[in-house]
Amino acid sequence: MSLAPATSLVRSRFLVRIPIDADDAVWFHSLFGTSLVFSREAEALLDLFRTPTTVGIARAWARGDVLPALGRLVERRFLVDPAVDERRDFVRRMRPEPPETGAHLRCLVLLAAEQCNLACPYCIKDHLMGLRPARRQARMTVATALRAVDAFVEVAGRNAHEAVAIQFRGGESLLNPPVVLEATRRLRARWARGPVAASMVTNATLVTEAIAAALADLDVSVEVSLDGPRAVHDLVRPTRGGRPTYDAVLAGLARLRAAGVAVTNVNTTITAATRPLVDGAFLAALAALGIRGVNVEPDVLSPVDPDPEALAGWLLGLREEGRRLGIDVGGCWGRALRSIGAVGSGQPLPLSEDYPLLVVDARGQVVRWEYNGEEELGPVADLPGVLASAAFGRHVQSRTPGTIPECLGCEVEGLCQGNASTTLVYERATGRPGLFQHRCALIRAMTRGVLREEAARPAGAETPFAGPAVIKDAHDEGGAWAHGLATASAIASGPTTASSRSASGAAPG
Numbered sequence: 001m002s003l004a005p006a007t008s009l010v011r012s013r014f015l016v017r018i019p020i021d022a023d024d025a026v027w028f029h030s031l032f033g034t035s036l037v038f039s040r041e042a043e044a045l046l047d048l049f050r051t052p053t054t055v056g057i058a059r060a061w062a063r064g065d066v067l068p069a070l071g072r073l074v075e076r077r078f079l080v081d082p083a084v085d086e087r088r089d090f091v092r093r094m095r096p097e098p099p100e101t102g103a104h105l106r107c108l109v110l111l112a113a114e115q116c117n118l119a120c121p122y123c124i125k126d127h128l129m130g131l132r133p134a135r136r137q138a139r140m141t142v143a144t145a146l147r148a149v150d151a152f153v154e155v156a157g158r159n160a161h162e163a164v165a166i167q168f169r170g171g172e173s174l175l176n177p178p179v180v181l182e183a184t185r186r187l188r189a190r191w192a193r194g195p196v197a198a199s200m201v202t203n204a205t206l207v208t209e210a211i212a213a214a215l216a217d218l219d220v221s222v223e224v225s226l227d228g229p230r231a232v233h234d235l236v237r238p239t240r241g242g243r244p245t246y247d248a249v250l251a252g253l254a255r256l257r258a259a260g261v262a263v264t265n266v267n268t269t270i271t272a273a274t275r276p277l278v279d280g281a282f283l284a285a286l287a288a289l290g291i292r293g294v295n296v297e298p299d300v301l302s303p304v305d306p307d308p309e310a311l312a313g314w315l316l317g318l319r320e321e322g323r324r325l326g327i328d329v330g331g332c333w334g335r336a337l338r339s340i341g342a343v344g345s346g347q348p349l350p351l352s353e354d355y356p357l358l359v360v361d362a363r364g365q366v367v368r369w370e371y372n373g374e375e376e377l378g379p380v381a382d383l384p385g386v387l388a389s390a391a392f393g394r395h396v397q398s399r400t401p402g403t404i405p406e407c408l409g410c411e412v413e414g415l416c417q418g419n420a421s422t423t424l425v426y427e428r429a430t431g432r433p434g435l436f437q438h439r440c441a442l443i444r445a446m447t448r449g450v451l452r453e454e455a456a457r458p459a460g461a462e463t464p465f466a467g468p469a470v471i472k473d474a475h476d477e478g479g480a481w482a483h484g485l486a487t488a489s490a491i492a493s494g495p496t497t498a499s500s501r502s503a504s505g506a507a508p509g
C-alpha cells in the first residue's frame with residue numbers, strides 16, 4: 001500500500017490490547033494474529049487513526065520521520081484502508097476453495113474403536129453415547145478403514161497440497177490395532193506426493209512390545225493420557241473392572257520410548273478433586289521420563305473452578321514451573337498462542353485444525369463431531385457425494401475461521417479458531433448451560449496471561465516456546481522504533497494522555 005500523503009488509513013477494529021505495565025502494552029490482531037508491543041508514545045500514534053486519517057496528517061503530527069513506523073503498522077494490519085472488509089479478506093484466506101472440491105481436506109481422522117478399557121468418570125464419549133443407548137458403541141473394521149483411506153486419497157490427490165495426515169482416536173484406539181496399523185500402512189503406500197504424518201491418542205495400557213515396534217516401524221507418533229501422580233491417576237482412570245492403571249501406563253510409555261516411538265506429549269485431564277496434586281513435582285516426574293510436552297485439560301463437563309480467571313492463574317503458575325523444567329505446558333488455549341507465534345515468526349496464519357479434518361466414525365460415516373449424535377454426513381465410501389451435499393457445505397461454513405457462528409467477535413476469533421466449539425456441542429447434548437462460555441473465558445484469560453508474561457520477560461530470556469519467543473522479537477522490533485520515536489522527541493505534539501488511548505482495544509467483529 002502506498003504511503004503517499006493523501007493515503008487514508010484507519011486503525012483496525014480487530015485489535016486487542018493487553019497492558020504489560022504502566023508504560024507498555026501488547027497488541028494483537030484478533031483475526032490475522034499479528035502482534036507488537038507498544039510504548040505509550042507508539043500507542044498515541046496508533047490512536048491518531050481511531051478515525052480515518054491521512055498519512056500527511058500523521059507526518060505533520062509527528063514532525064519526525066514516521067513513515068517506517070506507519071509502514072510497520074500497515075504491514076501488520078494494525079492500520080488498514082478504511083474501505084477494506086477485513087473479515088471478508090480473512091475468510092477468503094482461510095477458505096480459498098469451495099467445500100465440494102474437498103481441497104481443504106488434509107487429515108483423515110478415524111474413530112478406530114468407540115469402546116474403551118478404562119472407566120474415567122469425566123469421559124465425554126461415555127456421557128454422550130450414554131445419551132443414545134440405542135446406538136451401540138462400535139469398532140471399525142479394517143475394510144472400512146481402508147475404504148476411508150482410499151476415498152481420502154482420491155480426493156486429496158486431486159488437490160495441490162503435498163502433506164497429508166492420519167489420526168486415530170477412540171475410545172481407545174489400541175483396542176483395535178489392526179485398523180491403526182493397516183490404515184497407516186495403506187496411506188503411506190498410496191500417498192507418494194509428500195509427507196504423511198500419522199498420530200494417535202492412547203491410554204497406553206494396551207501397549208505391548210510388538211505394538212510399540214509396529215508403531216515405531218510405521219512412524220506413528222503418540223499422545224499418552226496420564227492424569228497425575230499415582231494417587232491421582234488411579235483415582236480417576238481405573239479399568240472397567242475398577243483396577244488401578246498407573247503402573248500399566250508407565251510400562252506402556254516405557255515400551256513406546258524403548259521402541260523409538262515419538263511420544264509427543266502427555267494429556268492430563270484435571271478435575272476439581274485432582275487439581276491440587278497436579279503440580280511441579282508431577283511435572284518433574286514427567287521430565288525425568290523424558291516428556292517435553294503436557295496438555296493440561298480441565299474437565300469439560302464439570303468446571304474445575306467456577307472462576308475461569310482463577311483457573312487461568314493456577315495454570316499460568318504451572319506453566320511457569322514447566323518452563324523451568326523444560327516442559328511445555330499447553331492446553332485448549334494453546335492454539336491461539338501458536339497462531340500468534342507462527343505469524344510473528346513470519347509464517348502464514350495456520351489453517352484451522354478442525355477445518356481440514358475428515359472425521360469418520362467406527363461405522364464408516366462421515367461425522368461433524370465425535371459421539372455427539374448430530375447429523376451424520378454420509379458414508380465415506382461415497383465421499384464425493386458427501387462433499388457435494390448441502391449438509392457438508394454447511395459444516396465447512398460452520399468450521400471456517402471467520403464464519404464460526406459461536407466465535408464471531410471473540411477477541412481470539414481467528415487464532416483459537418473454534419477450539420472450544422466441541423464444548424458447545426457437549427453443552428447442548430447434556431443440557432448443562434455455561435460450559436462453552438467458561439471454556440472460552442479460560443482460553444481468553446490464558447492468551448492474555450501468557451502474552452503479558454512473555455512480553456514482560458527481559459530481552460534475551462531463554463524460552464523454549466515458539467510463540468512467546470516471537471512475541472519477544474516483536475517487542476524488540478516494535479520497541480526500537482516506538483521508543484526511538486519517543487526518546488528522540490520526534491513526537492512533538494499529539495495526545496498521549498490515558499484518556500486519549502484505547503481503554504480495551506477489543507472490538508467486536
Ligand code: SF4
Pocket residue numbers: 406407408410411412413414416417418419420421439440441443444
Ligand atoms: S469463542 Fe471460544 S472457541 Fe471461539 S474463538 Fe473464542 S475462545 Fe475460541
